[in-house]
Amino acid sequence: MSEAARPTVKEGTSTAKAYAAQSASSGLTAFTIRRRAVRAQDVQIEILFCGVCHSDLHQVRNEWQGVMPTVYPCVPGHEIVGRVVKAGSAVKKFKEGDIAGVGCMVDSDRTCPACQSGEEQFCDGPATFTYNSPDKILGGVTYGGYSQSIVVDEAFALRVPGKLNLAGAAPLLCAGITTYSPMRHWNVRKGQKVGVVGLGGLGHMGLKFAKAFGAHVVLFTTSARKTADAVRLGADEVVVSTDAAQMQKHAGSFDFILDTASAQHDLNAYLQLVKLNWTMTLVGAPEKPTPISAFALLFRRRQLAGSIIGGIRETQEMLDFCADHGLASDIEMIPVQQINQAYERLLKGDVKYRFVIDMASLK
Ligand code: NAP
Numbered sequence: 001m002s003e004a005a006r007p008t009v010k011e012g013t014s015t016a017k018a019y020a021a022q023s024a025s026s027g028l029t030a031f032t033i034r035r036r037a038v039r040a041q042d043v044q045i046e047i048l049f050c051g052v053c054h055s056d057l058h059q060v061r062n063e064w065q066g067v068m069p070t071v072y073p074c075v076p077g078h079e080i081v082g083r084v085v086k087a088g089s090a091v092k093k094f095k096e097g098d099i100a101g102v103g104c105m106v107d108s109d110r111t112c113p114a115c116q117s118g119e120e121q122f123c124d125g126p127a128t129f130t131y132n133s134p135d136k137i138l139g140g141v142t143y144g145g146y147s148q149s150i151v152v153d154e155a156f157a158l159r160v161p162g163k164l165n166l167a168g169a170a171p172l173l174c175a176g177i178t179t180y181s182p183m184r185h186w187n188v189r190k191g192q193k194v195g196v197v198g199l200g201g202l203g204h205m206g207l208k209f210a211k212a213f214g215a216h217v218v219l220f221t222t223s224a225r226k227t228a229d230a231v232r233l234g235a236d237e238v239v240v241s242t243d244a245a246q247m248q249k250h251a252g253s254f255d256f257i258l259d260t261a262s263a264q265h266d267l268n269a270y271l272q273l274v275k276l277n278w279t280m281t282l283v284g285a286p287e288k289p290t291p292i293s294a295f296a297l298l299f300r301r302r303q304l305a306g307s308i309i310g311g312i313r314e315t316q317e318m319l320d321f322c323a324d325h326g327l328a329s330d331i332e333m334i335p336v337q338q339i340n341q342a343y344e345r346l347l348k349g350d351v352k353y354r355f356v357i358d359m360a361s362l363k
């Protein structure tokens with residue numbers, strides 16, 4: 001839907017410069033969007049930094065069309081850190097000048113059992129995602145963080161602890177919570193052997209959290225060149241997953257494996273590494289499905305699970321945990337004008353380990 005065709009109430013709205021994809025093959029170019037007027041419970045945030053998640057690339061290129069087709073123009077970005085420039089009259093958590101974060105959700109129905117238990121990511125509503133979700137207030141779809149500003153209900157904005165580097169904190173809003181939440185849910189702890197598959201934005205946070213939780217951590221990578229970095233980031237061991245002999249050495253030995261790989265790969269090769277009664281959890285969301293061998297699960301009563309981001313309460317807990325433990329993302333800062341090249345590099349696994357857009361470059 002074109003900007004002009006949006007059925008909006010324009011009073012009090014503002015415009016913001018942004019970067020948008022106009023189609024699955026257009027790449028991203030400059031675009032102007034409208035942000036809603038600040039309601040009593042809203043904050044308006046001037047965006048300082050926005051992380052670049054592989055989900056942005058999947059959605060910009062409409063790779064998830066069977067599950068959540070992309071509506072164009074699409075302004076991606078759900079790892080947002082910025083400064084509150086306006087706070088509505090009922091806002092309690094923030095005042096003007098505070099630093100705030102926004103992750104993958106900007107609203108939910110708040111009444112379903114999932115919302116009641118603080119897991120808005122599973123809202124029956126469903127949740128309103130930060131971009132490419134129906135925008136119930138302005139019409140059209142929501143627009144994400146590759147933009148100068150965003151207006152969001154304070155209930156979906158996070159407090160960013162002062163100790164955190166702001167650019168390094170941005171990726172925590174998705175890559176951080178997506179790896180923290182399943183490790184907490186499956187109770188990753190000292191004495192366990194934990195695997196992380198893939199060393200990208202999610203994977204490098206997975207290593208840091210598994211290490212901080214006291215586990216013996218093994219990274220599985222297709223890129224032998226990442227070995228030294230993996231050790232620096234928290235891996236006790238590194239396995240090059242294309243080497244069958246190296247994989248076989250770890251058969252039946254893992255308490256938990258978190259799979260962050262962004263493209264199709266053989267899940268059975270990892271399932272056979274899991275111990276009796278333990279779990280492998282997918283967070284990576286490849287475009288194409290992968291066959292599962294029943295036997296990989298039957299033997300040793302293994303479980304294969306999935307997980308998506310985390311609730312707002314847990315996202316705040318994760319940010320506070322990072323501040324307390326000196327954790328943040330390792331980033332490469334880019335101006336927004338380099339976003340298309342950054343996507344190409346992401347596809348080659350060529351990022352250390354998260355691109356973050358310096359939004360000052362949009363001005
Ligand atoms: P990323 O930075 O591009 O990292 C992905 C890593 O996957 C690569 O660095 C590579 O690691 C590995 N990989 C790529 N192709 C592979 C292949 N064919 N076989 C095996 N491994 C491969 O991506 P990201 O931002 O971390 O996101 C990872 C995935 O998680 C994406 O699919 C994304 O959409 C999804 N995601 C899910 C959630 C959720 O809530 N569940 C949230 C955010 C993102 P090596 O070079 O080390 O092999």
Ligand code: ZN
Pocket residue numbers: 053054055056078174175
């Ligand atoms: Zn993401």
